[in-house]
Each structure stands twice: as structure tokens, then as C-alpha cells.
Amino acid sequence: MxxxxxxxxxxxxxxxxxxxxxxxxxxxxxxxxxxxxxxxxxxxxxxxxxxxxxxxxxxxxxxxxxxxxxxxxxxxxxxxxxxxxxxxxxxxxxxxxxxxxxxxxxxxxxxxxxxxxxxxxxxxxxxxxxxxxxxxxxxxxxxxxxxxxxxxxxxxxxxxxxxxxxxxxxxxxxxxxxxxxxxxxxxxxxxxxxxxxxxxxxxxxxxxxxxxxxxxxxxxxxxxxxxxxxxxxxxxxxxxxxxxxxxxxxxxxxxxxxxxxxxxxxxxxxxxxxxxxxxxxxxxxxxxxxxxxxxxxxxxxxxxxxxxxxxxxxxxxxxxxxxRGWGAPSFTPPTATFPSAISTRPLAISARGRWAVVGASGFIGKALAKELRAQGCDVVDVIAPRLFLDSAATADEVLEGLEFSSEAVNSMATALAGADVVVNAAGLALPGSAASASLSGANALLPLVVLRAAEQAHATRVVHLSSAAVQGRRQMLDESVDTSPFSPYSQSKALGESALLAYVAKVADIQTLDLVIVRATSVQGLGRATTRQLRRLARSPLASVARPGDAPTVVSSLRGLVEFVARVGAYPGTVPGIVLQPWEGMTTSSVLESAGTRPPVAVPAAVCRSLVTLGYAIGHVLPPVNGLVRRVELMWLGQEQDAQWARTVGLEQNSYVADVLAGAPERSS
Incomplete structure (x- = not known):
């Protein structure tokens, strides 16, 4: 050298x-x-x-x-x-x-x-x-x-x-x-x-x-x-x-x-x-x-x-x-922690009390307001303001954004006056959309505005409708704070949850308000574009499942969701900070059979997983592909759900999915 x-x-x-x-x-x-x-x-x-x-x-x-x-x-x-x-x-x-x-x-x-x-x-x-x-x-x-x-x-x-x-x-x-x-x-x-x-x-x-x-x-x-x-x-x-x-x-x-x-x-x-x-x-x-x-x-x-x-x-x-004698270490997902006054005490809520539904003109909000009125509740329809937030914001930055939204908070607090239960059913349900200030504003900042307004209006319970998509591709959906979003939509929903939990953890003077986050699964209903698309897919040659087709699916019904939300809102006992919409009993195969005219093609599971892996690899370079790949993955492989609280208290719901997918009118309660 x-x-x-x-x-x-x-x-x-x-x-x-x-x-x-x-x-x-x-x-x-x-x-x-x-x-x-x-x-x-x-x-x-x-x-x-x-x-x-x-x-x-x-x-x-x-x-x-x-x-x-x-x-x-x-x-x-x-x-x-x-x-x-x-x-x-x-x-x-x-x-x-x-x-x-x-x-x-x-x-x-x-x-x-x-x-x-x-x-x-x-x-x-x-x-x-x-x-x-x-x-x-x-x-x-x-x-x-x-x-x-x-x-x-x-x-x-x-x-x-x-x-x-x-x-x-x-x-x-x-x-x-x-x-x-x-x-x-x-x-x-x-x-x-x-x-x-x-x-x-x-x-x-x-x-x-x-x-x-x-x-x-x-x-x-x-x-x-x-x-x-x-x-x-x-x-x-x-x-x-x-x-x-x-x-x-x-x-x-x-x-x-x-x-x-x-x-x-x-x-x-x-x-x-x-x-x-x-x-x-x-x-x-x-x-x-x-x-x-x-x-x-x-x-x-x-x-x-x-x-x-x-x-x-x-x-x-x-x-x-x-x-060396290694065995896979067990891991228990973390659970949400709240101040002692939050989600740890029974509440005196009347089943026919006064409810406020934010976003009552939307797909879920409209059905929920109708269900509540059918049960004899006094329902106030509240229009959600349009809010905007940087799509790259963190939970702390959402909290900072709340300070600049005082006008929206005060206006909503007036609309919520006298309500026992406030349900936030507003937001942008756009699973395949790109990141934007409007998506983050509707799904991350708005929930915090609703919570703050409900606090000022002295409501008893706030039910925020989130999405099970916040947990991404994990094998089993659960009720932990653990999230793994995979798309701009799921990221905005996960950010909304994080901001709500951060607010509750930081604001110690909330003594009378109970926050419950309900994670909805893949909600289907008559007239919904995603349901029409699912029917068309089920009747096409592309209808297929990973063999043997008995995996549980996240597909659920609008009717089942609004019934569950109504029960959560009126439940007089302790409700955890996060609850998952219960499984409606459908499998990957039964969903496509109900929506289509013939059984789906059964593809070897290893082939399905390999193709999904390839799809996500492409999605690393072309992110918009991830949403499509995720829908295919759910069709083939499904996803397990552990709605522990609903199962424990006996609130597992009826299943209406088959009727919805077949195009039949949803049954009334």
C-alpha cells in the first residue's frame, strides 16, 4: 500500500x-x-x-x-x-x-x-x-x-x-x-x-x-x-x-x-x-x-x-x-388509559334522552338519527363545519389547531346545548383518496372540535365514529390504542383518535364528559357506492377467495352499526374508551355468495398472499395502489375481529349483511 x-x-x-x-x-x-x-x-x-x-x-x-x-x-x-x-x-x-x-x-x-x-x-x-x-x-x-x-x-x-x-x-x-x-x-x-x-x-x-x-x-x-x-x-x-x-x-x-x-x-x-x-x-x-x-x-x-x-x-x-430454546415472546397490545373521570364510571343516561348527531345528513348520521327517533329519542341534527388541517400534522399539532378553531367550537356548543349524548358521525369516508387538508380537517380536527364543544355544552357522553382501518393489516382487529394506518384515509382517522386521547389525557378538568371511540368496520348499505361495487365484483369472474373461504370478514351492515352506536350511547354502565363494532358473522365466501349469483373461485391461500405481497411492493413506489391492494386482500383473506366489550356485556348485534348485499330492503327494528 x-x-x-x-x-x-x-x-x-x-x-x-x-x-x-x-x-x-x-x-x-x-x-x-x-x-x-x-x-x-x-x-x-x-x-x-x-x-x-x-x-x-x-x-x-x-x-x-x-x-x-x-x-x-x-x-x-x-x-x-x-x-x-x-x-x-x-x-x-x-x-x-x-x-x-x-x-x-x-x-x-x-x-x-x-x-x-x-x-x-x-x-x-x-x-x-x-x-x-x-x-x-x-x-x-x-x-x-x-x-x-x-x-x-x-x-x-x-x-x-x-x-x-x-x-x-x-x-x-x-x-x-x-x-x-x-x-x-x-x-x-x-x-x-x-x-x-x-x-x-x-x-x-x-x-x-x-x-x-x-x-x-x-x-x-x-x-x-x-x-x-x-x-x-x-x-x-x-x-x-x-x-x-x-x-x-x-x-x-x-x-x-x-x-x-x-x-x-x-x-x-x-x-x-x-x-x-x-x-x-x-x-x-x-x-x-x-x-x-x-x-x-x-x-x-x-x-x-x-x-x-x-x-x-x-x-x-x-x-x-x-x-437456544427461543419461543416467540408474548405481547399484549397496550390499552387506552384515561384520567379517572373518563370511561370508568356508570352514567345515568336515559334511553330516550336528548341526542345530538353531528353529520346527520350523511350516510351513517342520517340512518342513526332515524333509528334514534324510532326509539323515541329527541334528536338534534347538527351540521358539521368544514375544517382544514395540514395532512402532515401530528396529534400535538391537532391540539394546537383546536386553539384556532374557537369560533367553530362556540358555534357547535350552542347547537349541542341540552344534549345528553353527542355522536360525531361526520367526516370524509374516502378510503382511496390522497392526503389533503380537507381529509385531515374532517377526520382529525373535527372530532376534537366536537369533543370540546360537547364539553362546553355539558353533555354526558360523546361517541366518536372512527374506522377499524386505523389498525391496518394486523391479523386481528381489537380495542387497543395500537394503530397501523396504511393509507391517507386511515392515517387521518388514526390521527383523530390520537388527538382525542391526547386531549383527554391532558385536560384534567373534564369531570362530567365520557368519551367513547367506536371503530366501525366495512359498513354496507342500500344506495352506497361501495355496496354497489361489491355486488358487481361478486357477480364478475374476479370474485374469488383464499381457500377454503371461511375467514371472518369485516363486512358489516349500516343497520347493525347504528343499532350498536345507539346501544353504546345509551349504555348506563362503564364503557371503555375504544370499542369495536361486533362481527356480523360473515366469511369471505358467504359475503360474495350473498352479493353474487354463484360461489366465488377458491384460490390457494399461499398464492393470494404472494400476490398481495407483490401488490404492496408496487404500492411502495405507487402509493395509490395500496388502497386497491387492501380491498383485494380483505376479499381474499378477510380479517379477524375481537369486539371484546360488546361480547362481554351481551351487545353482539344481529346480522343484516346478507339482505343488504342481496339488495333486499333492510329490516326495521
Whole structure:
């Protein structure tokens, strides 16, 4: 190695080691904090984004090699420099302000495509490498991000892979790979003390994107220059098999594969009682083993042997949690917590008292007002004001928006005067719509305005109609505060719930008001566009279900919902803060049979799940596709529902769905 190459390596080490002193105060001022949740491997808030330090180390070291190093490989190193900087910048934005998944994925693919194009031109390779390189680059960038879940694992991975590149360089004629590998190893080795010390810090997305992106572009560059593919991918194989096996296992189990989780092999190893450092060392040792086996591919006809040996080693790694006696840890979803005066006491509500229905001219509000009047209640129809809210608002920002809505609150309080029960049936029911200020205003800010107005009007109970869509693709809908929205509509509804719960938690002077959030499922009714569409689908050749078709479905009736809301509003005993509309007994197959003229086609469940997974993958790039994919997923696979409160108190409702789907008039009560 030349003197300049040693300078580059030492510079990368020193920059990465010292830079956190300047970076930490900057991130602390911006409050770039990683707050733990039930899927985290840490238990206290930790500063993240300090991956800026190894980023500066890598860029500084490679920059010296490009500017002052030997001539051989300068084109490849320049492309590594620019690519690492670009993907790290995406990580910086994600750490500081967040980036939409579609934008993130699209940007990673573009960076990978440009990098592979430049490398193909430099090496004279075929252009069909470009799409392969783009996908490989984006893929491994995200693999490194997924695997960055415990202390030291990413830094040690950078060291191990960097040293593997050094070994490959020594045994081939790819000279630039040696200093590049050492710069990578030195930069991430310098981060280890910061990550392992008592006041530790995290790499954040900037660090994991740097790690994955830099490794990926070096592998692409070396392969296009003639390095054996098996040898170059061998150091990556443990990370790849951990991520791919976890993803496949979750898909086959029917889990929401996009949702954060704790089921990676390395996470399951920590669940067996091993420390973070112990698990990180196990993963690193496994990486050294596969890297060494990958060197067999450098010998003539050694690629097959190397591949088989790496596969066997990877399988042994995947089996480690079971060998350690791992069992899936149980998890109980969190339940809503309210001040003692809220939803914890019986109320004296007359079944025929005075009700106010906000949004009584809408599909659900109109039917509810009619039902209540049929029961002899005094009903006031209240028109909901049009409100607007930034679609990117948080729950705290919704609370701030309430302060600017005093005129709407006062006007509504006047309309609600004298009401015992207030039902908010207003909002925009647009499951396939894009994010907008009107959608967020109607579904997130309006519920808070109604609650505040009901408080001023001294109402006894407020029933807010939300949507079960806030829990997204989880296997079973329940009555916890846990949400996982997947679309602008479900996000706006989830934000409305969060704002209501945040308001109740913060305002301690609510002594007489009871808040109940009712999560409605897929409500069908005569004259509703979605019901007509469902009938047309059921009578078309596309009507199909995942075999055997006996999965419970979220399809429910308008009649069933308004009966349930009326019972919730008048219930004299304790009502939880969140209740789920009860299941009406329909399955994926019976829904389509009721709406159509023949039984639906039964498709193997594995095929359905695979197609749904592909659809959501497309949805990452084209978000509007997600709504359509979700509807297909519900038609095929259904969704379980645990309406625990209704079942406990005997309020499970009658089923009217079959009549509605068949087009028959809904029965009167």
C-alpha cells in the first residue's frame, strides 16, 4: 500500500472517532431522539443520527483516495464516493424530518441505477446490469437498515465486510478494493466506542444507509470488474438470509410484513437472554465464516462449493434461536388509559334522552338519527363545519389547531346545548383518496372540535365514529390504542383518535364528559357506492377467495352499526374508551355468495398472499395502489375481529349483511 492510502485510512479512522463531539450537540438541539417502543431492543431514549461521523470518515477517506491516491480504480472510487454521499443524504433527511416510503425507495433505486450505469460504462459491461444493480443497491441499503437493531451489530458488520474486501483484493487484481475496504472498516470501527459507552448513541438511518449503500456499490463495482459474484456476496449472506427468511416467515404466517417487528434472528437471540454485544459478535463471527468460505470461489470451479458451504453456514445461523430454546415472546397490545373521570364510571343516561348527531345528513348520521327517533329519542341534527388541517400534522399539532378553531367550537356548543349524548358521525369516508387538508380537517380536527364543544355544552357522553382501518393489516382487529394506518384515509382517522386521547389525557378538568371511540368496520348499505361495487365484483369472474373461504370478514351492515352506536350511547354502565363494532358473522365466501349469483373461485391461500405481497411492493413506489391492494386482500383473506366489550356485556348485534348485499330492503327494528 502507498503512503497516501495509509493517510486515507488513518484520516477515516480519526474523523469517525472525533466527529461525534461536534455532531452530538447539533442532534441534541434538534432532538433527534430514538424513543423505544414494544418492538425496540433498547429500553430508554437514545440519541440517533450520529452515523454522520462514519459518513464523514468514509467520504473523507475515499475522497483522499480519489484525489491523491494511485491512478488504478479512481473511476470506481469516485462513483463509490458520490453514491455513498447521496444515499447518506437520504438517511440524514429521514433522521431529521422523515421521508415518505415511496420517495425513499424511489430515490434509492435512482441512486443505484445511476451508480450501476456509471460503473458499467467504466468497466465496459452490458447495460442489462443497470436494473439488477439498482434493485441490489436499494435492497441491501434497506437490509442494513433492518439489521441495525442492537448495539454494535452495524459497526462490526462494517469492519467484517471491509476486511473481507481486503482479502478478496489481495487474492485478485482488483487493487482499489484493498484501501476501500480498509476505509470502510476503519470508519465503522471508530464508531464502536460511541455505541458501546454508557451514554451510547445510535447510527440512525444516515449510518445504516451509508453502511448498506457503500457495501452494495463496492460489490457492484467489483463484480462488474470481474470479481466472482459468490465471493463478493459471501460477506453479505448472513444479513441477507436473516432479512429474507424473516420476511418469508412473516408472509407465510399472514403477518403484516411491512410493519415493524422483533422477529429477526438476531432479535430472537437477544430474547433468549444474550446481551447485545454477544449477539452482535455471533452475527459478526458468522459473517467472517461465510466471507472465508466465499474465498473458495476465487479458485477455478470453486463457486459451487463455496455456494453450498455458505448455504449450510447460513442455515446453521438461522437455527441458532431454536437451539437456544427461543419461543416467540408474548405481547399484549397496550390499552387506552384515561384520567379517572373518563370511561370508568356508570352514567345515568336515559334511553330516550336528548341526542345530538353531528353529520346527520350523511350516510351513517342520517340512518342513526332515524333509528334514534324510532326509539323515541329527541334528536338534534347538527351540521358539521368544514375544517382544514395540514395532512402532515401530528396529534400535538391537532391540539394546537383546536386553539384556532374557537369560533367553530362556540358555534357547535350552542347547537349541542341540552344534549345528553353527542355522536360525531361526520367526516370524509374516502378510503382511496390522497392526503389533503380537507381529509385531515374532517377526520382529525373535527372530532376534537366536537369533543370540546360537547364539553362546553355539558353533555354526558360523546361517541366518536372512527374506522377499524386505523389498525391496518394486523391479523386481528381489537380495542387497543395500537394503530397501523396504511393509507391517507386511515392515517387521518388514526390521527383523530390520537388527538382525542391526547386531549383527554391532558385536560384534567373534564369531570362530567365520557368519551367513547367506536371503530366501525366495512359498513354496507342500500344506495352506497361501495355496496354497489361489491355486488358487481361478486357477480364478475374476479370474485374469488383464499381457500377454503371461511375467514371472518369485516363486512358489516349500516343497520347493525347504528343499532350498536345507539346501544353504546345509551349504555348506563362503564364503557371503555375504544370499542369495536361486533362481527356480523360473515366469511369471505358467504359475503360474495350473498352479493353474487354463484360461489366465488377458491384460490390457494399461499398464492393470494404472494400476490398481495407483490401488490404492496408496487404500492411502495405507487402509493395509490395500496388502497386497491387492501380491498383485494380483505376479499381474499378477510380479517379477524375481537369486539371484546360488546361480547362481554351481551351487545353482539344481529346480522343484516346478507339482505343488504342481496339488495333486499333492510329490516326495521
Amino acid at each position: 502507498t503512503f497516501i492510502e495509509w493517510v486515507a485510512i488513518v484520516a477515516a479512522l480519526c474523523i469517525s472517532l472525533v466527529a461525534p463531539y461536534a455532531i452530538k450537540p447539533f442532534l441534541q438541539r434538534l432532538r433527534v431522539i430514538d424513543v423505544p417502543n414494544h418492538r425496540s431492543s433498547h429500553t430508554s431514549p437514545v440519541l440517533r443520527g450520529v452515523g454522520l461521523a462514519p459518513m464523514l470518515g468514509v467520504l473523507g477517506g475515499v475522497g483522499i483516495l480519489v484525489g491523491l491516491g494511485p491512478e488504478g480504480g479512481k473511476q470506481q472510487l469516485l462513483i463509490v464516493l458520490l453514491t455513498s454521499g447521496a444515499v447518506s443524504f437520504v438517511g440524514v433527511l429521514e433522521d431529521l424530518k422523515g421521508v415518505r416510503i415511496a420517495v425513499r425507495a424511489g430515490t434509492q433505486l435512482l441512486i443505484g441505477a445511476f451508480a450501476t450505469s456509471a460503473l458499467a460504462a467504466a468497466s465496459g459491461s452490458d447495460w442489462w446490469w443497470v436494473p439488477i444493480g439498482a434493485i441490489a443497491f436499494a435492497g441491501y441499503t434497506n437490509v442494513a437498515n433492518f439489521m441495525d437493531g442492537i448495539n454494535a451489530i452495524s459497526s462490526l458488520h462494517g469492519v467484517a465486510v471491509g476486511l473481507a474486501f481486503v482479502a478478496i483484493s489481495v487474492m485478485t487484481d482488483i487493487r482499489w478494493l484493498l484501501p476501500a475496504g480498509l476505509v470502510l472498516a476503519a470508519s465503522f470501527a471508530a464508531f464502536l466506542p460511541w455505541n458501546l459507552m454508557r451514554n451510547r448513541v445510535f447510527l440512525g438511518d444516515v449510518g445504516s444507509y451509508l453502511l448498506g449503500g457503500t457495501i452494495a456499490v463496492i460489490v457492484i463495482a467489483a463484480v462488474l470488474q470481474g470479481a466472482p459474484l459468490v465471493a463478493m456476496v459471501a460477506p453479505l449472506s448472513i444479513y441477507l438470509v436473516d432479512t429474507c427468511a424473516t420476511l418469508l416467515r412473516r408472509i407465510l404466517r399472514g403477518d403484516d410484513w411491512q410493519r415493524a417487528h422483533r422477529s429477526h434472528v438476531y432479535q430472537r437471540l437477544t430474547d433468549t437472554g444474550l446481551s447485545h454485544l454477544s449477539v452482535a459478535l455471533i452475527v459478526t463471527c458468522a459473517t467472517f465464516v461465510t466471507s472465508a468460505l466465499g474465498l473458495l470461489a476465487l479458485a477455478e470451479s470453486g463457486s459451487l462449493l463455496a455456494f453450498l458451504a455458505i448455504a449450510a453456514s447460513s442455515a446453521a445461523y438461522l437455527a441458532l434461536p431454536r437451539l
